[in-house]
Amino acid sequence: MYSNKNSFKEIDEEFKTYEELRKWRDEQIHGVSKNHEELNRFHDEIMTKVILSSIKKLESEQGKPPARFAFIVMGSAGRCEQSIWSDQDHGFIFEGEEAAKDYFLKLGEEIVEGLSICGYEKCEGKVMANNPLWCRSCKQWKEQIDQWLDEESWESLRNTSIFIDARVLIGNKEFLQNKKQQIFTRLEDQPHLLKRMGDNVESSKKSVGWFGQLIPVQKGKNKGMINFKETVLFPFVNALRLSAYLEQIEEPSTIGRFQALENCSFLENDALSAFKEALQFRLSKTKVSQNYDNVHFLEVERLSKQDKTQIKKWIDQGDSLMKQVMKQLKNKGREEGSQ
Amino acid sequence: MKVDEIFLLNNVWIIVCFALVLLMQGGFILLEAGSTRMKNAGHIAGKTIFTVGIASLVFWAVGYGFIYGEGNAFIGMSDFFYGDFDSVVDGLAGSVDFMFQLAFAAIALTIAFGGFAERAKLSAYIVFAILFSALIYPVVAHWIWGDGWLAGLGKQDFAGSTVVHLTGAMAALAATIILKPRIGKYNKDGSSNDLAGHNQVYTALGVLILWVGWFGFNGGSTLEVDGAFFGYVALTTQLAAAAGAIAAMLIVSMITGKADVPTMLNGALAGLVAITASTAFVAPWAAVIIGLIAGFIVHFSMVFFDRAKIDDPIFALSVHGVAGIWGTLSTGFFATTALAEMNGGSAGLFYGGGFTQLGVQFIGVSVSGIYAFVVAFVILKVMDKVMGGIRVTEEEEIVGLDLSEHGSYGYPENIKESNDKIEKPGA
Numbered sequence: 001m002y003s004n005k006n007s008f009k010e011i012d013e014e015f016k017t018y019e020e021l022r023k024w025r026d027e028q029i030h031g032v033s034k035n036h037e038e039l040n041r042f043h044d045e046i047m048t049k050v051i052l053s054s055i056k057k058l059e060s061e062q063g064k065p066p067a068r069f070a071f072i073v074m075g076s077a078g079r080c081e082q083s084i085w086s087d088q089d090h091g092f093i094f095e096g097e098e099a100a101k102d103y104f105l106k107l108g109e110e111i112v113e114g115l116s117i118c119g120y121e122k123c124e125g126k127v128m129a130n131n132p133l134w135c136r137s138c139k140q141w142k143e144q145i146d147q148w149l150d151e152e153s154w155e156s157l158r159n160t161s162i163f164i165d166a167r168v169l170i171g172n173k174e175f176l177q178n179k180k181q182q183i184f185t186r187l188e189d190q191p192h193l194l195k196r197m198g199d200n201v202e203s204s205k206k207s208v209g210w211f212g213q214l215i216p217v218q219k220g221k222n223k224g225m226i227n228f229k230e231t232v233l234f235p236f237v238n239a240l241r242l243s244a245y246l247e248q249i250e251e252p253s254t255i256g257r258f259q260a261l262e263n264c265s266f267l268e269n270d271a272l273s274a275f276k277e278a279l280q281f282r283l284s285k286t287k288v289s290q291n292y293d294n295v296h297f298l299e300v301e302r303l304s305k306q307d308k309t310q311i312k313k314w315i316d317q318g319d320s321l322m323k324q325v326m327k328q329l330k331n332k333g334r335e336e337g338s339q
Numbered sequence: 340m341k342v343d344e345i346f347l348l349n350n351v352w353i354i355v356c357f358a359l360v361l362l363m364q365g366g367f368i369l370l371e372a373g374s375t376r377m378k379n380a381g382h383i384a385g386k387t388i389f390t391v392g393i394a395s396l397v398f399w400a401v402g403y404g405f406i407y408g409e410g411n412a413f414i415g416m417s418d419f420f421y422g423d424f425d426s427v428v429d430g431l432a433g434s435v436d437f438m439f440q441l442a443f444a445a446i447a448l449t450i451a452f453g454g455f456a457e458r459a460k461l462s463a464y465i466v467f468a469i470l471f472s473a474l475i476y477p478v479v480a481h482w483i484w485g486d487g488w489l490a491g492l493g494k495q496d497f498a499g500s501t502v503v504h505l506t507g508a509m510a511a512l513a514a515t516i517i518l519k520p521r522i523g524k525y526n527k528d529g530s531s532n533d534l535a536g537h538n539q540v541y542t543a544l545g546v547l548i549l550w551v552g553w554f555g556f557n558g559g560s561t562l563e564v565d566g567a568f569f570g571y572v573a574l575t576t577q578l579a580a581a582a583g584a585i586a587a588m589l590i591v592s593m594i595t596g597k598a599d600v601p602t603m604l605n606g607a608l609a610g611l612v613a614i615t616a617s618t619a620f621v622a623p624w625a626a627v628i629i630g631l632i633a634g635f636i637v638h639f640s641m642v643f644f645d646r647a648k649i650d651d652p653i654f655a656l657s658v659h660g661v662a663g664i665w666g667t668l669s670t671g672f673f674a675t676t677a678l679a680e681m682n683g684g685s686a687g688l689f690y691g692g693g694f695t696q697l698g699v700q701f702i703g704v705s706v707s708g709i710y711a712f713v714v715a716f717v718i719l720k721v722m723d724k725v726m727g728g729i730r731v732t733e734e735e736e737i738v739g740l741d742l743s744e745h746g747s748y749g750y751p752e753n754i755k756e757s758n759d760k761i762e763k764p765g766a
Contacts, residue, residue, distance in 0.1 A: 210593040218595050219533040 018117040021049055025118055033084050033287045036279045040080045044169065047073065050118055051170055054110040058103075066103050067137075069094035070171035071111075074127060078165040079237065080253040083229075083282060085292040087121040088112060089162070091134030093141055093175040104135050121292045127162060141179050149186045149193065157197050161241060167252045177250060184248040191333050194245055198329045201238040202322060207231035207315055214308055216300045228282050229296035232311060235318030236275045239325040243267070246325075246332060266328045267321070274317045281310070348564045350435045357435070359555025360442035364391055366548030367449045371456060372749075373541025374601070374653050376534065378739025379457050381749025386461065387449055390468045394445040397472035402444050403437055405477035412488035415481050430563055439559055440480075443503050446556075447476045450507025451715070453655025454514035457521050458736055461744045463722060463729035470718050471510055478714075479506045479707045493684040494703040495674060495696065497572075498560035500616030500666035501707050508660030509711035511651070517719045518730050520650030522737060531645050534652070539600050546604045550580055553611050557618045568619070575618045576611065579630030583610020583662075586634025594638070601654070602641065606634035608658045613666030617673060619682045625673035632669075633662045660708075667704040671697030 015021040025046050032042040051071055059065075075089030076082045090111070092104045108129030116122055129135050136144060145163070148156040164183060168176050187194055207226065209215045216224045240257040243249070249260045258272040286295050303311070368384045375383055394402075401419055407428075408415030426433035448471055455464060480502050482489040496502055525531050536542060557576045558569040587606020591599045610630035614621075617629060640657035651657065674687035674696055684699065686692030723729050730736075735743035742748055 206596040209596055213594075215594075215596040218597060218599075219535075223530065223533075 015049065015053070018050065018053065018114045021046065021053070022118045029084060030287065033283060036276075036283055037080075039084065039283065040082055043077065043082045043086065046118055047077070047115065047120070047169060050114040051111055054107060054114050058107050058110055062103060062106070065094075065107070066100040067094045067096040068172050068175075069104065070168045070173065070175040071129070072166040072176055073169045074162050074166045075123075077169075078167050078252045080167075080255070081233070081237070081279065083295045084287050085119065085121075085295040087292055088115050088123045089127045090129050090169075091127070091131075091166070092129050092136070093171075093179065094135075094137055095172075095175070096137060098137060098140070100137065101132070101135065105130055105132065108135050138175055138178070142182060145179060145182050146186070149183070149190065152193065152196070154200060157193065157200065161197060164241060164244065165252045180250045181248075184245070187245055194242065194329050195333050197245070198242050198326050201234075201242070202326055208312055212312070214300050214303075214311060217297075222294070222297050224301060225294075225297040225299050226311075227296050228278075228285075228298050228311075232278050232314050232318065233275070233282070235315070235322045236271065236278070239318070239321045242325050242329060246328060266324050271317055271321045274314055277310075278314045281307075345563075345565060346430065349430055349562070350432050352564045352569070353431055353435050353439050353559055353562060356555035356559025357438045357442050359552045360439070360446065360559065361391075363442075363446060363549050363552030363556065364388075364449060366545045366550075366552055367446075368545070369541045369548065370545030370604075371453065371653050373538040373543075373545060374536035375457050376739070377537040377750055377753060378741055378748070380537065380741065381747065382461075382740035382745055383456060384749065385745065386452070386464050390448055390452060390464055391445045393465065393468035394448045394472045395441055397469055398441045398444045399437075401473050402477045403440060405473070406440070406480040406485045408485075410481075410486070412486070412491065413481070414478060414487075415485050436562075439562075443499060443556075444472060444476050444480075447499075447503045447507040448472055450504060450655055450659045451510035451514065453507075453653035453659070454511030454651065455518065456652040457740065458518055458730050459514070460726070460729055460731050461740075462726060463719075466722055466726070467510075467514075467719065471715065474718070475510060475711055475714050476502075476506055479711060482707065483703065489699075489703045489707070492699045492702070493696070494699050495620055495670040495679070495682070495684040496616045496667060496703070497619040497682065498557045498615045500612060500663045501704050504612045504615065504659040505663035505667065505704065505708050506711040508655050508658075508663055509708050510715035511655040512649070512660065513712055513715035513719055515649055515651055515656070517716070517723060520648060521652065522733060524650045525648055529648070531648070536601065536652075542601065542604055546607055550607065550611060553580070553615075557615060561619070572618045575621060575623060575626035576614050578623055578626040579610040579614030579618075579633070580607050581610070582627045582630030583607050583613070583634035583637070586610075586631040587638055588634075590635050590638045602638050605637045605641065605654050605658050609633035609637035609662035612659055612662040613669060615663075616666040617670040620670045620674040620678045620684070620687075622673070622675055625669075629666065629669045629673065633665055636661055636665060664704050664708070668697065668700050671700040 015024065028042065032038045055065065070093045071090065072078070072093060073090045076086055077089060092108060094100050094104055108131070112122060112128050112130045122128065127134055145160070148160045160183060164180065166176055207215055214226055216226050237254050240254045240261075243261055243264070244251070244257050247261060247264065249257055251257050251260050254275060255272065258267070258275070261267055285298055300308070364387055368387045371383045371387070372380045399421055403421045404417055404419040405415050408417035408419070410416035421437055422434060424434065428436045448468055451467070451471055452464065481487045483494050483496050483502050484490065521534060523532060524534055553576055554573050557572050561569045561572060584603055584607035587609065588598050588603040591597070591602040610633045613629050613633035614626055618626070621629065637654075637657050640661040641654055644651050644656055649656065670684070670687055672687045672689050674684065674692065675690050676686040676692070679686045679692070679696070685696045687696050688694060719729060731740065731743060739748070
């Protein structure tokens with residue numbers, strides 16, 4: 001985990017450029033990629049160093065940040081579920097007026113480039129701090145969240161779900177807490193939105209065929225492979241995110257959400273250990289992958305019979321977890337409806 | 340003089356069926372163009388028309404004579420440059436019978452050209468059209484439909500699962516082996532890429548036109564209206580096509596998780612190809628089984644050829660070859676006693692006929708298939724040597740045959756930009 005000992009001065013002494021930081025990353029990554037938690041601590045460390053360097057660079061050109069802020073990471077970084085390669089999903093929540101926005105967008109730009117050099121691919125969906133949509137003042141974020149939940153479109157609900165997986169990497173944690181609480185309050189008033197969010201993620205891609213076989217990608221560059229992240233991990237991630245909405249849990253990581261829900265009767269006991277095993281399995285199978293493009297893909301023909309059986313078991317567990325959570329959502333909807 | 344009404348009706352029915360079978364070429368144009376890439380669309384559509392022209396002239400000159408002329412068990416040797424206005428053959432005006440048979444010869448040729456798609460020289464199409472129409476199709480047709488040795492054994496092939504479809508497919512197999520896969524189809528590590536066809540709507544419409552045309556193909560093969568037996572033929576044909584489409588959609592969904600449209604379309608065609616031999620010999624329930632099995636095997640066959648590194652862009656080998664073999668064998672299992680008595684041969688295994696008919700079917704399909712493959716392979720090998728290759732250059736293939744062989748694109752507006760990019764280096 002990032003610790004305060006990384007002062008700007010130390011950063012300066014350790015790494016003068018992003019390229020040097022990248023070199024260090026490449027040297028260290030295989031050493032830390034045996035253990036999922038250790039790997040994610042390492043990612044945090046790299047990202048923090050990049051951000052502190054970016055701040056330092058912009059400070060020398062435009063002065064100190066004009067307001068207090070929180071730099072948030074989302075997606076797998078937000079959930080502490082990054083694999084050996086990961087893409088960028090981040091944003092800013094800053095205090096005060098719009099005038100500060102230009103500064104933070106520029107800082108976002110610098111961070112995006114820095115992270116990119118350090119091996120984090122730019123987000124295709126542009127969920128990044130250099131995008132005005134994800135770089136907002138506290139006040140603007142409040143309006144944005146209200147607008148997303150008023151709009152109720154597939155895209156706006158998806159953005160809400162991206163946001164709920166956020167965690168503060170650097171800066172003021174309260175800024176994010178307030179926004180998450182705002183979402184929880186809104187959802188209490190509009191329980192049907194939870195059902196919609198559930199419906200949108202419920203039908204995961206068909207990954208096991210009628211004959212109990214794993215169904216690989218049929219065409220294109222990943223032909224013959226399964227997308228492990230989508231088929232195995234996502235049902236757990238989605239189910240626990242929905243539970244987090246339901247039980248108003250701010251914690252973004254799936255494992256953290258499991259722990260926060262420890263006493264929840266509707267979660268199966270062995271789901272958490274299944275998810276942890278699956279994360280570790282992915283790491284063991286993909287730690288040799290060379291880039292973000294293929295880090296989530298496993299070639300079916302190269303999996304042992306035992307691996308395949310295990311993967312199918314996880315898929316089953318993920319599906320049944322999802323079903324339980326959906327049942328819970330429907331019950332909640334009925335309770336609200338009858339009141 | 341009193342008009343013979345049945346004679347007249349027979350002739351009207353068969354000439355209508357000739358038109359339906361000729362219209363199947365329109366189905367092939369859409370099927371093939373839709374299954375291939377945009378840069379070859381004009382070429383693939385246009386070549387179908389002129390090779391029908393070649394097939395027609397060759398059939399008139401020698402094809403009909405080799406099939407139906409008087410000769411020996413191997414080949415007919417009279418009636419070349421066919422035609423007069425007063426001969427009568429099997430209760431039909433000779434010219435009507437000739438036209439109907441000609442349309443079948445042209446279909447077999449178009450099936451063979453499935454193996455040429457997207458990479459053969461235009462000159463190779465011309466030369467092979469002549470040689471296939473003269474030396475390959477008529478020989479197999481004579482054996483089974485003329486006075487040949489397989490007809491003598493009682494081979495059942497009502498409308499040509501073997502004669503038309505398998506013969507065409509075996510020539511396509513020889514061609515696709517000699518031409519080798521299209522550029523970009525296989526990677527260095529042996530894995531294959533999906534060079535998707537450019538228009539599934541064309542492909543689907545092509546299949547429907549073929550399906551409709553098939554009522555001429557199978558229905559007309561009754562060669563008469565007496566007893567309106569063509570209605571029964573239409574019934575079994577429809578059931579098999581329907582079952583083929585459903586079976587293919589089902590199996591591909593079960594195995595890959597996706598209801599792949601091209602596979603489903605091939606299932607309908609496989610059902611049609613399979614029932615072509617057996618349509619007049621089997622019960623409706625058997626037609627459903629025959630179609631279902633055809634739909635299942637077409638999927639596995641498509642996967643097999645892809646893995647075997649045999650690039651078959653139009654799926655001619657699976658649809659016409661594998662389903663043609665199955666269809667031919669199917670009468671050996673399902674031919675009923677009554678229908679075999681009526682239409683030739685004997686009852687199948689499931690109707691107490693033992694293995695006799697199945698054996699005849701097996702010999703027929705094996706020898707015909709081997710003959711078509713070997714002769715086509717030799718012809719194409721010789722052409723390859725003599726013509727300095729039968730495949731276009733890599734550059735021509737990448738640019739597309741529309742431009743390289745014909746000088747203009749099937750879709751000029753849509754391809755202009757990439758065309759510019761390709762032309763620049765040479766400019």
